[in-house]
Amino acid sequence: MSRIAYFGPIGTFTEQAARTFMTADDELVAADTIPQALDAVRRGEADAACVPVENSVEGAVPATLDSLAVGEPLIGVAEALLPVHFSILTRDDVGEIRTVASHPHALAQVRQWLADNLPGARAVAAGSTAAAAVAVQAGEFDAAVTAPVAVEHYPLKVLATEVxxxxxxxTRFLLMRRPPVVLPEPTGADRTSLVAAAANRTGALAELLTELATRGINLTRLDARPNKQNFGEYRFFIDFEGHVAEPRIADALAALRRRCRDVRFLGSFARADGVRATIEPAARNEDFTDAAGWVAAVQRGEQA
Amino acid sequence: MSRIAYFGPIGTFTEQAARTFMTADDELVAADTIPQALDAVRRGEADAACVPVENSVEGAVPATLDSLAVGEPLIGVAEALLPVHFSILTRDDVGEIRTVASHPHALAQVRQWLADNLPGARAVAAGSTAAAAVAVQAGEFDAAVTAPVAVEHYPLKVLATEVxxxxxxxTRFLLMRRPPVVLPEPTGADRTSLVAAAANRTGALAELLTELATRGINLTRLDARPNKQNFGEYRFFIDFEGHVAEPRIADALAALRRRCRDVRFLGSFARADGVRATIEPAARNEDFTDAAGWVAAVQRGEQA
Structure with missing residues (x-):
């Protein structure tokens, strides 16, 4: 049995994602914040943590990225991709809906729907989509914008779904574990994730990305996050196609390790969208293996 | 007299930044959202808009970047840098403080202070720091975490400052105008800002950054934002040292224009921190001017 920590409370999108990582006898444990979910794994109180990393509308999730960059390292072993549509929940006794509560990010993603369907309602910020449901239950507000899973936890009436x-x-989620971990097997449709602090000089980031480009490795994401000490200094969160078990990816990681003040491996795992890696000519794993074999033979004086 | 739109209401950090851009007979106009402040300029209802672009703790401001990337183009003509510390405001009649309201970003930036100084208080999310002050005034909550300027607008008691x-x-702010604009004069300590959609293929971003690196141009910021249509496709917001009036910067912009499906100039303006550009050897403006002069002479058959 594994304990999987997640950014709670129950009834959020992260709980919904955490469920996709569960096997029959696993247990879900709600944490108050993303850093707390990750720290539970670092302290050994949980075996894994499910955290959101990016949303196709809002972009990166800062709390997750910042927490993964510092503290004891954790390794991503699986990802999940969840469609983001909301349910609008209310109480049976509510007549006209005057207030609609939710997390500000959720409100931002249904603004047009609210204007079209509940033009008289005032939007109110809550700490999470689930906290909004609790507040509606308590009679504080008339309706809540929630994750679809919320209706399973709170006895509220469904006003609309797929909003x-x-x-x-x-939204993309990662399952993080504490090393040592058994890395997932390469599938041909994998993603590798890392965070690197490039040297603070002209061209440093260009050189770093060129290490990937010259090895034919396709970037899937790049996020710059301030390092919080000096305005203008950043950490780069870089995702690319491939798995560290592949020679071309291992070769690139070694180059980044040489170049960067600080680089941290965040995992190699199967892509939830199943998109297979694009391999450029001369950048197949066989090309790397053959080339390394040839150099070794040259060093032994056997080949020219 | 100019009308300057800003992300209101009055009493926010953005109002405080907008004031730094004002001359004596300018007028400030509050907008409900960042997109609305920018649209007011696009429609000619305001002459300029003051919007936040990045925070040294939270990173980029998504609403600003997304609104600048689409719609009628706007050009940044000035920037301001504001220290982010908060005031804690309460009413005279409040005894024990049980609830503290603010925008979730502000609450996140004073979490430790609240735990140390108001351990019994519950944090409550509000739509803005100023909305929290209004709610405290109305008796809904006991205290608000606000911008320092808020106390000038709301008759509340100051419990703490510089929190x-x-x-x-x-936080860094930009003043955006609708073209045609008179570009600010180069000062030697300038920043140029643009947004580019790099081709979606291996190495495209590395090549784009190499165009800057090979011209000795120092990046000051890079942000990737999803383009909202296809998960995994991004726009890159790139800031670098220098002014488009300089030959080396003009040369780099032309190269980006050739390379990118879509590139939009977001302005050249004096850096609020006054940091002068680092110029690499062979990347001085004279080097670019001399080289262009030599090629022209070669083309005329005058030099070899």
Missing amino acids: ADVRDAR | ADVRDAR
Whole structure:
């Protein structure tokens, strides 16, 4: 049995994502914040943590990235992709809906729907989508914008489902474990994630990305986050196609390790969207293995 | 007289920043959201808009970046840098403080202070720091975490000032105008800002940054934002040292224009921190001017 910590309370999108990582006898444990979910794994109180990393509309989730960059390192072993659409929940006894509560990010993603369908209602910020449901239950507000899973936890009436201003909005989640971990097997549709502090000089980031580009490795994401000490200094969160078990990826990681003041591996795992890696000519794993074999033979004086 | 729109209501950090851009007979106009402040300029209802672009703790301000990337283009003509520390405001009649309201970002930046100084108080999310002050005034909550300027607008008691968990946290603001504009004169301590959609293929971003690096241009910021249509496709917000009036910067912009599907100039203006550009050997403006002169002479058959 594993204990999986997640950014709670129950009834949030993160709980919904955490469920996709569960096997039958696993247990979910709600944490108050993203850093607390990750710290539970660092302290050994949980075996894994499920945290959101990016949203197709809002972008990166700062609390997750910042918490992964410092403290005891954790390694991502699986990812999940969840469609982001909301349910609007209310109480049976509510007549006209005058207030709609939710987390500000959720409110931002249904603004147009609210204007079209509940033009008289005032939007009110709550600490989480689930906290909004609790407040509606307590009679503080008339309706809540929540994750679909919320209705399973709170005895509220469903006013609308699949509500979202942007079609196909999605959030990506990672399951993080404490090393040593058994890395997932490469599948051909993998993602590798890391965070690096590039040297603070002209061209440093260009050189770092060129290490990936010259090895034919396709970036899937790049986020710069301030390092919080000096304005203008950043950490770069870089995701790319491939798995560290592959020679081309291992070769690139070694180059980044040489170049960067500080680089931290955040995991290699199967992509939730199943997109297979694009391999450029001369950047196949066989090319790397053959080339390394040839150099070794040259060093032994066997080949020219 | 100019009308300057800003992300209101009055009493926020953005109002405080907007004041730094004002001359004696300018007028400030509050907008409900960042996109609305920018749209007021696009529609000619305001002459300029003051918007936050990045915070040294929270990172980029998504609403600003997304609104600058689409719609009618706007050009940044000035920047301001504001220290981010908060005031804690309460009413005269409040005894024990049980609830503290503010925007979730502000609450996140004073969490430790609240734990140390008001351990019994519950944090409550509000729509803005100023909305929290209004709610305290109305008796809904006991205290508000606000911008220092708030106390000038709301008749509340100051419980504490200069509150911030992170020392030296700062937010950067831009003043945006509708073209045609008179670009500010180069000062030697300038920043140029643009947003580019790099081609979606291996190495595209590395090549783009190499165009800057090979011209000795120092990046000051890079932010990737999802383009909201396809998960995994991004726009890059890139800031670097220098002014478009300089030959080396003009040369780099032309190269980016050739390379990128879509590139938009967001302005060249004096840096609020006054940091002068680092010029690499062979990347001085004279080097660019001399080289262009030599090529022209070669083309005329005058030099070899």
